[in-house]
Amino acid sequence: MTSESTRSLLIVEDDPALQKQIKWSVDRFESVTANDRESALVQLRRHAPAVVTMDLGLPPDADGVSEGFRLLEQIISVQPDTKVIVLTGQNDQANALRAVALGAYDFFAKPFEPELLNLTIERAFRMFELQKENRRLQEMHQPDALSGLITRDPEMLRICRTIEKVANSTATVMLLGESGTGKEVLARGLHQASPRKSGKFVAINCAAIPENLLESELFGYEKGAFTGAAKMTLGKIETANGGTLMLDEIGDLPFTLQAKLLRFLQERTIERVGGRQEIPVDVRIVCATHQDLKALSKEGRFREDLYYRLAEIVVNIPPLRARKGDAALLAYSFLRRFVQEQNRGTLNLNEGAVRAIESYGWPGNIRELENCMRRAVIMADGNQISAEDIGIDQPTEDQMDDSLDLRAIRDNAEKNAIIAALGRVNGNIAKAAELLGVSRPTLYDLMHRLGLK
Numbered sequence: 001m002t003s004e005s006t007r008s009l010l011i012v013e014d015d016p017a018l019q020k021q022i023k024w025s026v027d028r029f030e031s032v033t034a035n036d037r038e039s040a041l042v043q044l045r046r047h048a049p050a051v052v053t054m055d056l057g058l059p060p061d062a063d064g065v066s067e068g069f070r071l072l073e074q075i076i077s078v079q080p081d082t083k084v085i086v087l088t089g090q091n092d093q094a095n096a097l098r099a100v101a102l103g104a105y106d107f108f109a110k111p112f113e114p115e116l117l118n119l120t121i122e123r124a125f126r127m128f129e130l131q132k133e134n135r136r137l138q139e140m141h142q143p144d145a146l147s148g149l150i151t152r153d154p155e156m157l158r159i160c161r162t163i164e165k166v167a168n169s170t171a172t173v174m175l176l177g178e179s180g181t182g183k184e185v186l187a188r189g190l191h192q193a194s195p196r197k198s199g200k201f202v203a204i205n206c207a208a209i210p211e212n213l214l215e216s217e218l219f220g221y222e223k224g225a226f227t228g229a230a231k232m233t234l235g236k237i238e239t240a241n242g243g244t245l246m247l248d249e250i251g252d253l254p255f256t257l258q259a260k261l262l263r264f265l266q267e268r269t270i271e272r273v274g275g276r277q278e279i280p281v282d283v284r285i286v287c288a289t290h291q292d293l294k295a296l297s298k299e300g301r302f303r304e305d306l307y308y309r310l311a312e313i314v315v316n317i318p319p320l321r322a323r324k325g326d327a328a329l330l331a332y333s334f335l336r337r338f339v340q341e342q343n344r345g346t347l348n349l350n351e352g353a354v355r356a357i358e359s360y361g362w363p364g365n366i367r368e369l370e371n372c373m374r375r376a377v378i379m380a381d382g383n384q385i386s387a388e389d390i391g392i393d394q395p396t397e398d399q400m401d402d403s404l405d406l407r408a409i410r411d412n413a414e415k416n417a418i419i420a421a422l423g424r425v426n427g428n429i430a431k432a433a434e435l436l437g438v439s440r441p442t443l444y445d446l447m448h449r450l451g452l453k
């Protein structure tokens with residue numbers, strides 16, 4: 001319907017002679033007609049026209065404008081992108097302006113100059129197409145900072161946009177997600193998209209460093225602060241001055257250090273271990289964890305006041321199994337990368353491998369998939385990678401049923417819509433066809449094909 005709508009025009013005019021004249025004078029567009037509000041709405045649903053020309057005086061209020069304005073409002077609420085050109089009387093500027101204020105694209109006074117009307121309609125089509133193209137580009141656009149992040153999942157794309165938006169602020173960002181979901185990739189993207197990108201991105205994993213070393217790792221130390229402190233050493237916080245510091249696995253930060261970190265976040269100064277001087281540091285903090293920090297703070301293992309300082313913006317990252325279509329997309333991308341890195345000739349995933357990748361739960365998320373693909377590229381014998389090479393099981397018959405058979409998906413969607421429409425109009429076929437925007441015979445055919453009779 002979308003491609004058809006790109007060039008289709010709806011003419012709403014109750015005067016048959018004038019309707020014919022308009023249709024004739026704009027014959028280079030594919031047009032459909034309607035003579036009142038009801039039939040216009042039916043045509044709107046059926047053809048989703050890009051452009052509508054409409055008279056404001058429609059029956060039963062052919063001499064007034066109430067029906068015309070009602071229709072205008074309905075078109076704009078049902079299909080906000082449609083460009084509506086209102087045809088008004090010669091001295092009817094007030095209504096023309098009111099129509100534009102309500103969202104009409106343009107107005108035109110009758111009697112009209114066919115050439116001018118054609119030009120206005122052509123311009124409206126062009127505007128419609130430009131907006132459509134623009135939206136498509138915006139949807140495709142991945143900010144450069146996140147260019148390494150591969151996804152087509154709507155939720156992940158929304159997260160990328162959030163990251164892009166908050167990048168300009170100084171807000172502390174908390175990334176929550178299972179291990180391997182790309183928290184570090186997003187934190188780096190945030191840094192790259194921010195005005196701090198000329199500074200350093202420094203990451204520290206709070207779970208990987210023994211408690212007794214973590215303080216000096218974070219805050220640095222002065223010469224002689226402890227045995228072996230041979231020279232003054234900067235901590236990660238100071239190293240990230242002017243940039244971004246990622247505190248990974250923040251849930252594992254020992255309680256004593258939580259107080260010290262909180263002080264830093266409040267005062268934005270640090271004291272190195274063994275030092276007395278307060279050193280101002282300008283750093284943006286991003287923290288990440290796979291743990292439930294709220295639950296930890298209820299158990300008394302994580303300071304609630306620190307949690308609220310760190311959670312100015314919370315981003316919940318979905319696991320790979322919840323991202324629609326991403327597993328196969330990522331698998332192909334890793335395949336290309338590893339084939340190149342390992343200098344292997346052509347290698348492809350066989351059907352069983354793709355199905356296995358799509359149906360497996362990926363508890364280790366993208367990291368696990370990345371590792372499996374690396375292994376598969378090494379293990380594959382011929383030019384095909386099988387599920388076995390990847391090291392995951394083939395899906396069962398049940399899982400196979402949940403396939404991406406487009407026809408089955410479409411049939412199902414059509415069936416549901418028809419059942420809902422028939423329910424709404426108490427089984428009246430003519431009304432259901434109208435609601436669905438198809439003709440009665442088409443609806444009969446569909447019901448027959450889908451076994452709904």
Ligand SMILES: Nc1ncnc2c1ncn2[C@@H]1O[C@H](COP(=O)(O)OP(=O)(O)OP(=O)(O)O)[C@@H](O)[C@H]1O
Nearest residue numbers: 148149150151178179180181182183184185366367
């Ligand atoms: N959307 C993605 N597109 C491409 N590669 C990704 C994507 N997400 C993650 N990766 C890759 O997956 C691996 C794991 O990502 P990352 O280290 O960011 O996850 P994490 O959530 O920080 O993991 P952990 O919690 O274990 O530290 C990295 O090699 C990263 O490059």
